[in-house]
Amino acid sequence: MLSFLISFLAALIVSPLIIWLYRKNNWLDDPKKNKHAKKTHSLAVPRGGGLVIFFATLFAAALILDFDRYLLAIFLGASLLTIVGFIDDVFDISPYLRLITGLLASLIVVGAGIGIAYVSNPFGPGVIHLNQPQFNFNLFGENHSIWILSSLFAVFFILWNMNIINWAKGVDGQLPGFVSVSCLFIAILASRFADAPTQFNVTNLGMIVSGAFAGLLIWNFYPQKIMPGYGAGSLAGYFLSILAILSGAKVAATLMVLAIPTADGIFTILRRVLAGKSPFWGDRGHLHHKLMDYYGWGKRRIAVFYILTSALMGILSLYLNTTGKIIVTSLAVLIVFTFLIYTKLTEK
Secondary structure, eight states: OHHHHHHHHHHHHHHHHHHHHHHHTTOEEOTTTSOOTTOOOOSOEEOOHHHHHHHHHHHHHHHHSOOOHHHHHHHHHHHHHHHHHHHHHHHOOOHHHHHHHHHHHHHHHHHTTOOOOEEEOTTSSSEEEOOOSEEEEEETTEEEEEEHHHHHHHHHHHHHHHHHHHTSOOSTTHHHHHHHHHHHHHHHHHTTOOOOSSSSOHHHHHHHHHHHHHHHHHHHSSSOSSOOHHHHHHHHHHHHHHHHHHTTOOHHHHHHHTHHHHHHHHHHHHHHHHTTOOTTSOOSOSHHHHHHHTTOOOHHHHHHHHHHHHHHHHHHHTTOOHHHHHHHHHHHHHHHHHHHHHHHHHOO
């Protein structure tokens, strides 16, 4: 719990400093000046959540963890996402540029050797290895090997979670709440896995990230004083994916705790593509928008719903095998799809 407490207090303390900095420089998301259908807030609020998460996790990691090449690569990628997040906070850069930099961050950690070497076999005992095909080459007199399928899967997994989690930050307290809970359960699962290639404790890193988002939640919960922004949203998916990979390729468990935002993300992509629109440009069709606009849910209620569903899924993930996790996640996706389709057909 020390890891959680240190990053929690760090985020709690640094948040008002970031809020002051952004307000002093008028780096605010003002819905009256920059109108967009997806926005749910009515007052000018600083984003800046990415800086909070980065500084809180880096501070706690520097105090608690042993830095090796893996952790250095993780924070190098996180630095890139934080810088891009800050630029987006101020200038609202293109989603395509954010996608490219997210890809670069993913390649940094995968290039350092953080990859998905195998996944649990959902159809029987054992695992499915992803170490073939391989590309072998010699560089500076040393032999190197790239596991092509493993690396591609890891990059896709990280990039996917970065984007779908970013779409689930539309109301006060929503994103930091369910991300903190999700990281907590991934950390618990990581404690059962002792073969991580790193020198630092993966469970401690999970608790650090969970604590950082819990600290941000205090300032982001309704009425929000700071917003996560692209920075915190991308860091959430980035850290969660890396934790899942390092804790024994807990892909099914991660998808399970993220079942609601994952279902919303898949439906959003399909909906936009079928409508002839780019899947990367925001709109007001997400699950949290429907709950607010057509069912009258308040922002606090939506945030608590996301937190509780992630907690429920997290508890189940501790006891279910891979097949059970896939079944429960599929049922959750089906329920969300049915709800969104019904809402789409009945809305006026």
